[in-house]
Amino acid sequence: MWGVTNIGKAASAGSEGTSTNKLTGKDEFLKMLIAQLQNQNPLNPLDGTDFAAQLAQFSSLEQLTNMNSTLESLSALQTTQNGIMAANLIGRQVSANQEGGNILTVTGSSANLSYSLAKDAKKVTVNIYNEEGKLVKTLEGRNQSAGHNTLTWDCGVDAQGAYTFDVSAEDSSGNDVSVNTTITGIVTEVRFTDQSLLVTVNGRQISIADIVEVSGTPAT
Structure with missing residues (x-):
């Protein structure tokens, strides 16, 4: 059973020579998880506890990605507001x-x-x-x-x-x-x-x- 670390290593190995140390995003994580399910050994199926842990890890990754997107939007909004306030300094x-x-x-x-x-x-x-x-x-x-x-x-x-x-x-x-x-x-x-x-x-x-x-x- 692969954990997040092993999946990350697989992504790194697959992209070696084009982009080293590339971080795995949620879409790549999900594709690897599906591929892992499709290619499991029928005589040795995935352990339910490990699979549940991977799903929890995927959920956390998605939440962090969404949080980062929200923070970027807030930063852009703050920059715009600062610019509007700075424009009021002209002539002062x-x-x-x-x-x-x-x-x-x-x-x-x-x-x-x-x-x-x-x-x-x-x-x-x-x-x-x-x-x-x-x-x-x-x-x-x-x-x-x-x-x-x-x-x-x-x-x-x-x-x-x-x-x-x-x-x-x-x-x-x-x-x-x-x-x-x-x-x-x-x-x-x-x-x-x-x-x-x-x-x-x-x-x-x-x-x-x-x-x-x-x-x-x-x-x-």
Whole structure:
């Protein structure tokens, strides 16, 4: 009497040279089970207990196959829903963690400069530079908590353009506090990939999972 293991070995042997280690599906399992019944020795028929065990194994295999199909459908539905939600980000300002995220694009009379503090800081200093690397503004923040923070630069309409900035911070004892800058700008595009959803901010593609703050209303 063959069990699942033996049937699997037979399938592997039969397909050797074309597809090694191929998994046996429920249809192949059922065909082999029928063939086993048709070719049994009349003088030594299949044991009822073993046959019942094989039927139970087939039922479990079918249930797992159906479950996998259901999970794939749910995953596809979740991806679609995430895509619809991501599309609503177009035209909105976001801040996201990203290496080299100290790029700032000013499109109005003010701009938010975002960063993340490793721990509470008594003083935060933000220096803003124009495209030529010239310091144009210094902002200071006081008594900010660990985590994501924002300082607003009231720059006026004449300051629109591209800038970079750096952030330094210190705690109540005057010790340096680690700071990570974040990219801030308007979402102009949403792109779907096999692995994730990407949004375009300031001409750069970032993962939607890296977004830490969303502000403004969607463009119409």
